[in-house]
Amino acid sequence: MPNTRIYLDNAATTKISDSVLDAMLPWLKDGYGNPSSIYTLGREAAVALNKARSQVAKALGCDDNEVYFTSCGSESDNWALISTAKMMGAKGKKHIISTVFEHHAILHTLQALEKEGYEVTYLPVYENGIVRVEDVEKAIRDDTALVTIMYANNEIGTIQPIPEIGEICSRKGVIFHTDAVQAVGNVHINVKEQKIDMLSLSGHKIHAQKGVGVLYVNKKYRLAPFINGGAQERGRRAGTENIPAIVGLGVAMTEAVAGIDAKNEKLRKFQDRIINSVMKIDRVHLNGDREKRLAGNLNFSFEGVEGESLLLQLDLQGIAASSGSACTSGSLDPSHVLLAIGLPHEVAHGSLRISMSEYTTEEEIDRLLEVLPVIIERLRGMSPLWEHIIKGETFKIK
Amino acid sequence: MIYSEKVMEHFANPRNIGELEDANGVGEVGNAKCGDIMKMYLKINNGIIEDVKFKTFGCGAAIATSSIATEMIKGKPLDEALKLTNKAVIEALDGLPPAKIHCSVLAEQAVKSAVADYYKRQGIDPTPFVGKIEEHCDTCCEV
Numbered sequence: 001m002p003n004t005r006i007y008l009d010n011a012a013t014t015k016i017s018d019s020v021l022d023a024m025l026p027w028l029k030d031g032y033g034n035p036s037s038i039y040t041l042g043r044e045a046a047v048a049l050n051k052a053r054s055q056v057a058k059a060l061g062c063d064d065n066e067v068y069f070t071s072c073g074s075e076s077d078n079w080a081l082i083s084t085a086k087m088m089g090a091k092g093k094k095h096i097i098s099t100v101f102e103h104h105a106i107l108h109t110l111q112a113l114e115k116e117g118y119e120v121t122y123l124p125v126y127e128n129g130i131v132r133v134e135d136v137e138k139a140i141r142d143d144t145a146l147v148t149i150m151y152a153n154n155e156i157g158t159i160q161p162i163p164e165i166g167e168i169c170s171r172k173g174v175i176f177h178t179d180a181v182q183a184v185g186n187v188h189i190n191v192k193e194q195k196i197d198m199l200s201l202s203g204h205k206i207h208a209q210k211g212v213g214v215l216y217v218n219k220k221y222r223l224a225p226f227i228n229g230g231a232q233e234r235g236r237r238a239g240t241e242n243i244p245a246i247v248g249l250g251v252a253m254t255e256a257v258a259g260i261d262a263k264n265e266k267l268r269k270f271q272d273r274i275i276n277s278v279m280k281i282d283r284v285h286l287n288g289d290r291e292k293r294l295a296g297n298l299n300f301s302f303e304g305v306e307g308e309s310l311l312l313q314l315d316l317q318g319i320a321a322s323s324g325s326a327c328t329s330g331s332l333d334p335s336h337v338l339l340a341i342g343l344p345h346e347v348a349h350g351s352l353r354i355s356m357s358e359y360t361t362e363e364e365i366d367r368l369l370e371v372l373p374v375i376i377e378r379l380r381g382m383s384p385l386w387e388h389i390i391k392g393e394t395f396k397i398k
Numbered sequence: 399m400i401y402s403e404k405v406m407e408h409f410a411n412p413r414n415i416g417e418l419e420d421a422n423g424v425g426e427v428g429n430a431k432c433g434d435i436m437k438m439y440l441k442i443n444n445g446i447i448e449d450v451k452f453k454t455f456g457c458g459a460a461i462a463t464s465s466i467a468t469e470m471i472k473g474k475p476l477d478e479a480l481k482l483t484n485k486a487v488i489e490a491l492d493g494l495p496p497a498k499i500h501c502s503v504l505a506e507q508a509v510k511s512a513v514a515d516y517y518k519r520q521g522i523d524p525t526p527f528v529g530k531i532e533e534h535c536d537t538c539c540e541v
């Protein structure tokens with residue numbers, strides 16, 4: 001396996017923590033029983049499943065029977081949106097409110113619903129990458145079925161005013177879902193206090209395994225199943241449970257939530273240091289609000305530089321990070337998130353996302369800050385676009 | 399999306415990078431909106447490309463294709479350089495991911511555009527030699 005030495009792409013995925021792995025191993029080896037079976041081996045698995053469910057419920061501030069295990073964050077998002085739309089559509093409510101910069105698990109699901117006759121209002125997120133509460137309030141109509149707004153953005157890390165939106169939705173009697181995949185373990189979440197009716201999360205962003213997620217659903221609502229079959233998950237989500245992954249997720253949730261303050265204290269210092277240092281580079285932009293952002297997230301745009309070559313240069317130095325450039329988005333357009341906050345294409349192509357975790361060290365940040373300016377200078381030195389920019393010949397940033 | 403070792407090698411150590419002070423043919427293709435611009439500098443003497451340098455704003459493939467294209471035309475007569483195809487560039491790099499094929503087209507266009515500039519400076523209409531050049535890939539963003 002490649003020996004990537006400095007991992008700064010924790011918004012993409014995280015490493016499995018030792019305690020999660022230790023908790024999982026027995027269930028990968030001897031504890032292979034099916035939790036639906038009545039003999040001891042099965043019952044033990046059922047006990048482990050219930051324990052994990054309680055751990056998740058405690059971390060979110062909900063009841064055990066409001067937690068549904070799924071196969072990933074994307075499934076949770078799909079299920080929440082599609083089943084809610086169906087349930088409310090049957091009552092004549094076919095309007096959904098969201099934002100322009102949701103994850104594709106939400107956006108593409110909304111687009112599919114639009115094809116089926118639902119109407120979606122995509123709220124703007126302005127230059128700072130934060131939706132305005134008053135915009136949400138204004139957008140709510142008599143036929144609004146659902147508001148779905150992410151807790152924290154996966155690219156620019158901006159934290160949305162979720163408790164305030166929850167308050168409005170609750171007052172207006174509209175169901176409120178949030179994709180909290182990036183927020184869990186970074187922001188204090190309590191679904192009851194924050195009036196969240198549904199919440200999606202994913203294991204692999206919080207040091208559990210890939211391929212396991214949760215959808216929390218307030219027990220007021222009886223969502224139709226998304227996967228039909230057996231009676232698992234109280235008859236709402238069929239499929240023999242992935243016990244090792246779920247057990248790991250239970251442990252990861254407990255640790256993630258208990259560690260929020262310590263992690264944020266440490267990462268804020270790193271974040272400040274990186275911002276202070278990187279902003280000294282000529283013509284660089286910090287994308288997303290300076291304050292209301294995840295402590296582990298940084299997103300910069302370097303004018304005259306293309307993101308993919310920046311990532312490859314960093315990789316040559318053993319540093320793993322991410323970019324919203326077209327080349328890395330797998331299409332010819334740069335990331336919809338960067339365009340949503342008003343960056344011109346030219347600037348969006350030169351973006352770099354750095355995402356840290358509790359395992360990130362001071363030495364790793366030292367190394368990043370040592371190599372980054374050199375790489376930027378090198379790439380600009382060979383960039384005809386940079387030449388145009390310094391001669392003032394090209395686009396102006398808005 | 400995986401790059402060949404050859405692509406990575408050219409990306410990490412681009413050949414003929416920089417500007418040519420005494421270039422007598424300079425071409426620039428691509429555009430910033432799409433995320434790649436290539437600029438090629440040629441020093442042509444007696445119909446031979448004596449020296450070549452390039453600058454590229456773009457992804458790993460854009461840098462690698464322009465780097466290898468300069469290698470492939472250096473020291474060559476103009477008519478041979480004009481026969482450089484994007485296919486030849488791809489082959490020389492041991493392949494490119496499908497999403498990156500347009501970079502090889504851009505490299506081919508960069509060479510043609512620089513040669514066309516040379517002809518223009520000589521007061522010669524480049525069209526019969528060079529053909530039509532897509533200097534701006536405006537359409538490439540609209541997929």
Ligand SMILES: Cc1ncc(COP(=O)(O)O)c(C=O)c1O
Nearest residue numbers: 072073074103105154181182202
């Ligand atoms: C905000 C957000 N939502 C949803 C997902 C999808 O999660 P998963 O990879 O578990 O399907 C991700 C992860 O990429 C994410 O960042």
